[in-house]
Amino acid sequence: MQDNEDLIRCAEQLGALAAPERLQIVHFLRDGPKNVTQIAKYVGIPAVNVAHHTGVLKLAGIIKSRKDGRFVYYSLIPELVQQESSKATREFLNFGYVRVEVVGDKKSS
Numbered sequence: 001m002q003d004n005e006d007l008i009r010c011a012e013q014l015g016a017l018a019a020p021e022r023l024q025i026v027h028f029l030r031d032g033p034k035n036v037t038q039i040a041k042y043v044g045i046p047a048v049n050v051a052h053h054t055g056v057l058k059l060a061g062i063i064k065s066r067k068d069g070r071f072v073y074y075s076l077i078p079e080l081v082q083q084e085s086s087k088a089t090r091e092f093l094n095f096g097y098v099r100v101e102v103v104g105d106k107k108s109s
Helices: 002-016 020-031 036-043 047-059
Strands: 063-068 071-076 081-083 091-094 099-102
Touching: 002 047, 020 036, 020 047, 020 063, 020 071, 020 099, 036 047, 036 071, 047 063, 047 071
Parallel strands: none
Antiparallel strands: 063 071, 081 091, 091 099
């Protein structure tokens, strides 16, 4: 049944990416940890909406959080982010059954 559990987890992770704001957040976090204020500015949405979207991504196991003083910093789960062996500049998220290529230049605030 492990195979079925892995398929369900993969589907949940893909579902978590099914919002433009969440895709933007994942793209932005490629440069490293960012706090809610930085993410809100980059995505162009209120911080309360960022908190919702990061919660969905965290629950799906795509990002993690770390508290530093009054700020919470979000970052991609390192095990998910991989690079194409032949082209070190091509990154993708590996969900086991599916891998999603992350395209475009890395951007920071």
